[in-house]
Amino acid sequence: MCQNIHVSYKITIILMFVFSVRRRLTTTTIRITVRSHLVYLSVCPQGLCPGVPPVSPPVIFASPTKLASETGSQAEYLRANRIPDLQKLFQRADGIPVHLKGGLIDKLLYRTTMGLTVGGAFYCLVALYIAAQPGNK
Amino acid sequence: MAHQAHAYHMVDPSPWPLTGAISALLMTSGLATTFHYKTTTLLFLGTTLLLLTMFQWWRDIIRESTFQGHHTTSVQKGHGYGMVLFITSEVFFFIGFFWAFYHSSLAPAIELGGLWPPTGITPLDPFEVPLLNTAVLLASGVTVTWAHHSIIEGARKPALQSLTLTVLLGLYFTALQAMEYYEAPFTLADGVYGCTFFVATGFHGLHVIIGTTFLMVCLLRHTHYHFTSKHHFGFEAAAWYWHFVDVVWLFLYISIYWWGS
Numbered sequence: 001m002c003q004n005i006h007v008s009y010k011i012t013i014i015l016m017f018v019f020s021v022r023r024r025l026t027t028t029t030i031r032i033t034v035r036s037h038l039v040y041l042s043v044c045p046q047g048l049c050p051g052v053p054p055v056s057p058p059v060i061f062a063s064p065t066k067l068a069s070e071t072g073s074q075a076e077y078l079r080a081n082r083i084p085d086l087q088k089l090f091q092r093a094d095g096i097p098v099h100l101k102g103g104l105i106d107k108l109l110y111r112t113t114m115g116l117t118v119g120g121a122f123y124c125l126v127a128l129y130i131a132a133q134p135g136n137k
Numbered sequence: 138m139a140h141q142a143h144a145y146h147m148v149d150p151s152p153w154p155l156t157g158a159i160s161a162l163l164m165t166s167g168l169a170t171t172f173h174y175k176t177t178t179l180l181f182l183g184t185t186l187l188l189l190t191m192f193q194w195w196r197d198i199i200r201e202s203t204f205q206g207h208h209t210t211s212v213q214k215g216h217g218y219g220m221v222l223f224i225t226s227e228v229f230f231f232i233g234f235f236w237a238f239y240h241s242s243l244a245p246a247i248e249l250g251g252l253w254p255p256t257g258i259t260p261l262d263p264f265e266v267p268l269l270n271t272a273v274l275l276a277s278g279v280t281v282t283w284a285h286h287s288i289i290e291g292a293r294k295p296a297l298q299s300l301t302l303t304v305l306l307g308l309y310f311t312a313l314q315a316m317e318y319y320e321a322p323f324t325l326a327d328g329v330y331g332c333t334f335f336v337a338t339g340f341h342g343l344h345v346i347i348g349t350t351f352l353m354v355c356l357l358r359h360t361h362y363h364f365t366s367k368h369h370f371g372f373e374a375a376a377w378y379w380h381f382v383d384v385v386w387l388f389l390y391i392s393i394y395w396w397g398s
Contacts, residue, residue, distance in 0.1 A: 081362045083203065090204035097149040098197050098205070113189045114152060117159045120182045124166050127179060131170065 144211040146201065153194040160186035195354075199371075203363045213370045220374045224381050227344070231385055234340065235392060238333040242397055249328065253397065258330045259322045260398040266317050267394045270310055274383045277306035281352070281376050288359070291366045300356045303379070307349035314342050334393060341385055348382045351375040 090101055100106045141147065163183030171180050202208040208216075242253045250256030261267060280303040287296035318335075325335040355372045358364060364372055 079360055079362075083362050086204045087206075090200050091206075097151070098200050099149070099151055099153070099193060101200065109189070109193060110152065113156050113186065113193065116182060116186050116189070117156045120163045120179075120186060121159050123182070124163050124179060127170055128166055131173065 144209045146207040146212050153190050156186060157190040160190055216370055220377060224377060234337040238337060238393060241329045241333060255328060255330050258327060261321060263394040263398055266313055267390055270313055271390050273306050273310045274386050277303050278380060278383050281379050285376055288364055288369050288372060289366050296359060300359060304349060304352050304356060307345060307352065311345055337393060338389060341389055344382050348379045351378060
């Protein structure tokens, strides 16, 4: 167990060192260090940083800042952005409440939940009634 | 068709408050029936209902905000107040357990041998795994801040990497703590020392698991493009909660692990 602890310590210290000198490869040139984090936290509450450059990436669904071919792993970029489609679906003016607006699966999940709720409430009342009977401890 | 003339969100009628309340009834009465009759049906039913309620309620909030656009700045501000008040209530919850610890440890009873740690208790070495746990949580505080700045700057890959790292560190903490619990030379039943130790650190561990889950949901949402650089309150709430969990650990470490040994 002692050996495991020392190995764990080494891994943690190496990781902390890597974070402290890591240079982010983005279009901005701000280097993230531990000290910068603390400066950001003190002058940039809630992330509203006066130091953020005026030319920023698109606000809505920010696109990648590098070509996909430049990245090592492409897994994150392969996922398609389905937000516009979902927005269309959930903004349809059909009067359906939000908890059922997703379609059949919503209805099934709702009915299961409500079934358990009503059934469970009755079961609970019966169990409490029985438990309240004298001599039934 | 009438349109709202205000910036707030009047939600659609929802069944989840009812199902959540019933789940609380089932869990509490289930606990009582488990103790008296050794039957876990009600408890299991209540827990299942709670999980179903949480999943569907929060799913609906994501739909209302990300897909329907109801979360204006005013609504976000209200959520901010709500989260701060909730975390404050959790702080007071922990204050109770720290009070209990200091009540027993500052003036140790004669039954404990008049000293702290009590006679017969071998406390954990604060400079072994507990110190590593401290480093892990502090590092996770750095990575979650890194993730926040990445989201603000629209840097998708660093945001995903740093958020993943934060979740991994949270899981690492939980695994280390579970190992410590298994290996500890004392138990919950070992007098007031065991009681204050395991209840305080146990509730903290539960909050670490809750915080890690919250961050995992944020990671999933970020992979699905839910967060924008200007609007990501769900992530901010998770980050605040995570910092709270970190600070509670620091107090636990200083008080119970270090001073208390």
